Amino acid sequence: MSAKHFLDDAAHAVVTSLRSLTLTNPSLIFDEPNKIVYRHPSSISASHEKISLICGGGSGHEPAFAGYVGRGLLTACVAGSIFASPSAEQIRTCLAHRLPSDSPGTLVIVMNYTGDVLNFGMGVEKARAMGREVEIVVVEDDVGVGREKGGKVGRRGISGACLVVKACGALAEMGTSLEDTARVGRLVGENVVSVAVSLSRTHVPGRPAEEAAEEAERLPHGTMEIGMGIHNEPGCEKLETDLPGVVEKMLAQLLDPSDKDRAYSKIHKADQTVILINNFGGLSNLELGAITTEVWTQLGRTYGVKPVRVITGVLNGSLNGLGFGISLLKLADTGLGENKSMLNLIDFPSEAIGWPAPISTQTWEGTYKDIQHKQDSSEETVKPSNLRMNFDQFRKALRSGLENVIAAEPDVTKFDTIAGDGDCGIGLKRGAEAILKLLDRTKPTDDVLLAYLAVVRTVEGTMDGTSGALYAIFLNTLAHDLRRQDGSTPRGVTTQIWANALGSSLQAIAKYTPAQPGDRTLMDALYPFVKTLQDRKSTKAAAEAAQKGAESTRGMKASLGRTVYVGGEDWQGVPDPGAWGLSEFLVGLARGL
DSSP states (O other): OOOOOSOOOHHHHHHHHHHHHHHHOTTEEEETTTTEEEEOGGGSTTGGGSOEEEEEEEESSTTTTGGGBSBTSBSEEEEEEETSOOOHHHHHHHHHHSSOTTOSOEEEEEESOHHHHHHHHHHHHHHHHTTOOEEEEEEOOBTTSOHHHHTTTOOOOOTHHHHHHHHHHHHHHTTOOHHHHHHHHHHHHHHEEEEEEESSOOOOTTSOTHHHHHHHHHSOTTOEEETOOTTSOOOSEEEOOOHHHHHHHHHHHHHOTTOTTTOOSOOOTTSOEEEEEEEOBOSOHHHHHHHHHHHHHHIIIIIOOOOSEEEEEOSSOOTTBSEEEEEEEEOOOOSSOTTOSHHHHHHSOOBOTTSOOOOOHHHHTOOOOOOOOOOOGGGOOOOOOSEEOOHHHHHHHHHHHHHHHHHHHHHHHHHHHHHSOSOHHHHHHHHHHHHHHHHHHSOOOSBHHHHHHHHHHHHHHHOOHHHHHHHHHHHHHHHHHHHHTOOSSOEEOOHHHHHHHHHHHHHHHTTTOOOOTTSSSTHHHHHHHHHHHHHHOOHHHHHHHHHHHHHTTTTOOOSSSGGGGOOSSGGGGSOOHHHHHHHHHHHHHHHHO
16 A cells, blocks of 8 residues: 555545546536536537436546546536545436436436445435436446345445446437336346455545555555455455466356355356456556456466457556456347447447547457467577587586576665666566576587577577667677687687677677766676786686676766666665676676686
8 A cells, every 4th residue: 555645635636636527528517516527518419319327426436437427428427525425415416407407317327335325316216206217227246245245235336337337328328218228237237247356455645644554564465355345345355376366266256156155147158248357546557467368368268258348447446556356247138139239338439538448349350360470589590619618617607697696686676776767686687597597408518609699599588678788789799709719620718718709899889888987887897897807817806896896886976877867866875786787697607617
């Protein structure tokens, strides 16, 4: 849980967030006293033929549901304070005064939370008493709350409500009757099941920052809570597992027919389905993409289910919550004939910032042949050389240096977090681990270039970023300079041969980077290593010079790299991460010789 916010006034955050919707969609109006966002009457064509559709609930779930106000979705949304239902008076005002007066009826969609059901229910009954045609659909899709625990209250409504809104919004835009729209809304609700998991509760702006520390004790690092609600409600189980493990558990709760407490919907291989992966709000798009792939893969592998539509994003959030939910909708027959199937309704075009920009039906239903990607790099033929070496010694020295890099990763990452972007240590470790795996499976050879170029290819394939490019250029020029010293008859590779090649490579790399010693880069370790090796022909002395050069970067003003942009003075207390990582490798290499 992060307790840091740009706004600590929750009430101000709610009102200004709602107002922003009128800035991103000029066809919307905001009634601030009642916290109602609704469509401008002029934006609704043939309103006398279309029912109105409203939804609402506590704020903090953005974009739900104010972000769904727009053509093809909601006519209006009534918002409460964070995680609190709007009042009955707000809802009455919306039903009586913020909808088209000639609309033939109104459908209210609400998630199954006591305050929302009571307040919206009161508004519905008041409207009916005034002679209006109003129906209400209550969505309860959360299987994290089983039958036994749910009791008389029933299941909570979570991200499945977004699919109910989408289907009903499409029907309303098509001019479908109130009766049929409400019936289909309930049908969608009956066929959608959802479950969520989170790494932490969310923090509400304005609440004490100490809550973050308390939450860290309640749900420590490495623990997930399955079944956690979108209002910080506790889940049904705490787990210490990884992403595949928690997805397996979630899908079992959604799909296992033997779980009598949670088997709310029977979904078989032959059924068409739509899956929605809902970000609580605090996950990166990178993680959400990885989660989506894991869910899709396990659905197919374990259950034989291949959804015909995949929808992802923040759809029904929980402020900055570090969690996600899975909603699986079984497509059932709406009974409304052509162009009004459930899939048609999900695909129906809409205009609201909360609903993800849709991939068209035509794109979804296109035919796409598999493309085979050729990977030619491993098949490149390397010309043998006459430079010979002891392969066991080569492997031992490399292993010593690489293990040193891996052991140093926490320090390098720490230094780079202070002085850069935090990726240097991970990148070096990734490359080192890949080379170690290569050494374990490589067939021994006494040809220096054959063994060395296999290492270079591994570096090229596993290390990215600026340092990865520099290493790849340097190592390739080093290979070229070794080959220039090759002869017509076999001979052993000497320290002098390595020193000559390293010196030439140092000159060659200057064509691609202006970095020099004193610029606070890896050159502060590489340059003294090469020069000392050339002068003293001692790998140990050269490694010590590299270590000294890396140490000298503490307090050194950067001329290149991201440290140039780093504010404050913390960076002065740490060495350059790239130089430090390289020096650790060279020290380990020398130790292994």
